[in-house]
Amino acid sequence: MGRAIKNSKNPTITDVAERAGVSVPTVSRVLTGAARVSPAKRKLVEAAIAELRYRPSAAARVLVSRRSQTIAVIAGNTSRYGYAETIRGIEVAARAEGYTVMITVVENADEDEVDRAIAATLTQTLAGVVVLKFDPPGVAALRKIPADLPVVALSGARETGIRQAVLDEARAAEELTEHLLGLGHATVHHVRVPPSRRVDGRTSGWRRALIAAQAPIPPVRDATWLPRSGVAIGRDLAADPSATAVFCGNDEIAMGVMRGLAEAGLRVPEDVSVAGFDDHPLAELWSPPLTTARQDFAGLGGRGFQLLLQAIDGTGGRLYSSERPRLVFRESTAAPRVRDPR
Amino acid sequence: MGRAIKNSKNPTITDVAERAGVSVPTVSRVLTGAARVSPAKRKLVEAAIAELRYRPSAAARVLVSRRSQTIAVIAGNTSRYGYAETIRGIEVAARAEGYTVMITVVENADEDEVDRAIAATLTQTLAGVVVLKFDPPGVAALRKIPADLPVVALSGARETGIRQAVLDEARAAEELTEHLLGLGHATVHHVRVPPSRRVDGRTSGWRRALIAAQAPIPPVRDATWLPRSGVAIGRDLAADPSATAVFCGNDEIAMGVMRGLAEAGLRVPEDVSVAGFDDHPLAELWSPPLTTARQDFAGLGGRGFQLLLQAIDGTGGRLYSSERPRLVFRESTAAPRVRDPR
DNA sequence: ATGAAAGCGCTAACAA
DNA sequence: TTGTTAGCGCTTTCAT
Helix, strand or coil: CCCCCCCCCCCCHHHHHHHHCCCHHHHHHHHHCCCCCCHHHHHHHHHHHHHHCCCCCHHHHHHHHCCCCEEEEEECCCCCHHHHHHHHHHHHHHHHCCCEEEEEECCCCCHHHHHHHHHHHHHCCCCEEEEECCCHHHHHHHHHCCCCCCEEEEECCCCCCCCEEEECHHHHHHHHHHHHHHCCCCCCEEEECCCCCCCCHHHHHHHHHHHHCCCCCCCCEECCCCCCHHHHHHHHHHCCCCCCEEEECCHHHHHHHHHHHHHCCCCCCCCCEEECCECCCCCCCCCCCCEEEECCHHHHHHHHHHHHHHHHHCCCCCCEEEECCEEECCCCCCCCCCCCCC | CCCCCCCCCCCCHHHHHHHHCCCHHHHHHHHHCCCCCCHHHHHHHHHHHHHHCCCCCHHHHHHHHCCCCEEEEEECCCCCHHHHHHHHHHHHHHHHCCCEEEEEECCCCCHHHHHHHHHHHHHCCCCEEEEECCCHHHHHHHHCCCCCCCEEEEECCCCCCCCEEEECHHHHHHHHHHHHHHCCCCCCEEEECCCCCCCCHHHHHHHHHHHHCCCCCCCCEECCCCCCHHHHHHHHHHCCCCCCEEEECCHHHHHHHHHHHHHCCCCCCCCCEEECCECCCCCCCCCCCCEEEECCHHHHHHHHHHHHHHHHHCCCCCCEEEECCEEECCCCCCCCCCCCCC
């Protein structure tokens, strides 16, 4: 009796082998390029692959070879500007190397929540993991990654004992604060976005600059990630005559703060100078265009992936990659002016 | 001779079975919940799993069961606001159902490029695919998905023959245009963002409203996705006295247009009314706050995933889910005023 | 250079 | 309810 007619399931390597008239391992060899195959057989195999539209099963491959071409990206958020751009950078770099990327969101730093969030991802056979360690969920997730899995952390400040790509936020924040001080402001107020730990680089850089200049250190004001949370803070700041210069943890908060200031009747930069952080795509279009520190998030993601690749390949390689954001001076900062007495 | 000491490899189901003193299938049964297991054995198994920190291998599971808990999201972009939010919505919904999500970016609609971009992803055993069909790469990618794979497309306008979740952009654009016309503008100019096909919903809704009102139809102006591409268009528009109202394809472009208008010395809304689309988080903070149509991208993603789930489960279910964006009237639109003769 | 045989970690079918 | 057996689609020995 002849063979039953194949139903339309995806073809397997066996189908390809039969079609090409070679053994299964030979097909595998042309697929992986692991061993030499005679040109004649290679041609046959390639033809069979094309005819059958064969695609190897990653699952079967992973199972036997114990090597995977998939990485996971773990992040507290995926849609905010910095995160989204970082993820894009990782994806571009990964795709170029034939890696596939999985996204895992950890919304909360609570231990059980973290476990639950990453559980499904960790059942995958992964080549490695990139953790966006910008916030508490990221920090918590990093601790939960099995020790035998290659990992790199991406963040705004260096930390020891871990492979990481970093944006030197503290230095940039310090320079931005120095810029404001240099303009003649007696001090610089600071609006902080949710930090990953007790302190974050932006805040500590700001403080460092104030201390170095022996300027008074105003209390830090905390914003949420929502741009509109800056509005109330802006109104508050408007009521404080010492607030002639404000450094905000990111551009979106700066925009909120500027709106709050405007609602209170103050102009930027005439009455108050405002600096942001990140160089959000809209920062240059804002009125007035925002002075800020450009962070190359996509570059960070790309560097992070390269570091991960080194870990995967076992190439000793570097453990650490840092880059300093570049300051972008625009029109939202200027020399102070005596404010009208109220 | 006794068994060799286990090295620190990840434990397998066999290890768990040995430790618990049961057979491998019994462990499998408690894992999947597919069949009843006596409480006593279940306890033993659960204890062994916890002690060994065992995690089942998704690869092995997929290979034998032919069922996967991974979906792929294919998109032309991941970091722009609407895309990022849509992806977030998909991820949240997927995670809630125990699905894991892969991201695949297709930057170009060129056939070979598309093939290359999705090749690695298609070697994965996927439960289904969500395609963001907002742009040509998305449209091209959709065509390349194997017919046996459950798919849903997400887009701004309905199309037949495919399972899809939709945002009714045409209707919203029509209403926004009617709003502007109702304010007394003789016509409404339109700045288009890159469309997915020859026409997109926003543009056709705009045109429909003009035709219904028998208003003149000005030529469409094309912007890129970059907010700053709106600036030059804004300056152009400033030179056209018939342009007292402008409807932009998205909020970011609207912001660019407004800056161009401002650079030319025109005020919004006094000299020109500007409406955007999407309700970007910064739209309410802009000066003046932007009139726009709020699009629930995250909701779109969530609905899309539910549709996909129905396809995966074979539940007949609905093929189609649509929602209309809601208009948000703010201060960037107002009644026209006679412009100063130049 | 090529094929035969083994087996990755799991679930599905079957028997008990 | 439980265990035994088979086998998913590949890569990896190991012969030849």
